[in-house]
Amino acid sequence: MNLQQLLHEYNRGDRNFSETSLRGASLAKTLLTGVNFSRCDLSCADLSCTDLSRVNLSEANLTDADLTSANLSGANLQGTNFIGADLKNASLVGANLTGADLRAANLESADLSGADLSGALLSGANLREVNLSGTCVDARELENTDYEGAALDDLVAISNCEVSAGSFHWISWGAHRQ
Numbered sequence: 001m002n003l004q005q006l007l008h009e010y011n012r013g014d015r016n017f018s019e020t021s022l023r024g025a026s027l028a029k030t031l032l033t034g035v036n037f038s039r040c041d042l043s044c045a046d047l048s049c050t051d052l053s054r055v056n057l058s059e060a061n062l063t064d065a066d067l068t069s070a071n072l073s074g075a076n077l078q079g080t081n082f083i084g085a086d087l088k089n090a091s092l093v094g095a096n097l098t099g100a101d102l103r104a105a106n107l108e109s110a111d112l113s114g115a116d117l118s119g120a121l122l123s124g125a126n127l128r129e130v131n132l133s134g135t136c137v138d139a140r141e142l143e144n145t146d147y148e149g150a151a152l153d154d155l156v157a158i159s160n161c162e163v164s165a166g167s168f169h170w171i172s173w174g175a176h177r178q
Contacts, residue, residue: 003027010035018056028066038076113151117141 001009003025006017015034021041029049036056043063051071059079066086073093080097082105090107094114104124112130117137127147134154 001017001020001022003022006020006022007030009017010032016036017040018036018038019040020037022045023041024044025042026046027050028046030047031051032055033051034054035052037060038056038058040057040060042057042065043061044065045062046066047062047070048066048068049070050067052075053071053073054075055072056076057072057080058076060077061081062085063081064084065082067090068086069089070087071091072095073091075092075095077092077095077097077100079099080101082100082102084104085102086106087110088106088108090110092110092112092115095112095116097112097115097117097120099119100117101121102125103121106126107130108126109129110131112135113133115132115135117135119138120141122137122141123144125145127142127145127150129149130147131151132147133151
């Protein structure tokens with residue numbers, strides 16, 4: 001399916017595009033709310049400034065995709081591959097990112113408040129100035145990330161199968177409750 005066909009079908013009311021290959025497609029500044037893109041190949045795609053709220057991108061390939069300033073609020077991103085993706089300034093509020101692969105992804109200034117990052121891989125990710133308020137994340141995954149200036153209020157940090165919640169201040173690698 002090419003981009004013109006997808007947009008034509010979307011405008012006709014079709015919302016199921018699972019397992020479609022849109023590798024390298026330019027969907028920038030497009031409204032695609034509620035679409036099913038599960039198991040799609042969107043690697044190297046330009047999805048910057050695109051409204052993808054409430055989409056299903058579970059198990060999709062978004063390797064090296066440009067999602068700068070995209071709206072992924074409430075999206076199902078379970079098991080999605082974001083390796084090397086640019087999510088700078090993206091909104092992922094309340095998104096399901098369980099098991100997502102965000103290694104080496106740029107999440108600078110992204111809003112992940114209320115997102116579920118349990119089981120997500122974050123090694124080498126840029127989390128500078130990211131909002132992680134109210135998120136659930138494996139604390140070990142933060143060890144090899146840059147999260148300077150990140151908002152960590154009400155972060156649920158899972159470590160060694162134990163859950164600890166509250167407002168944290170991170171200094172080097174250590175959590176201190178207020």
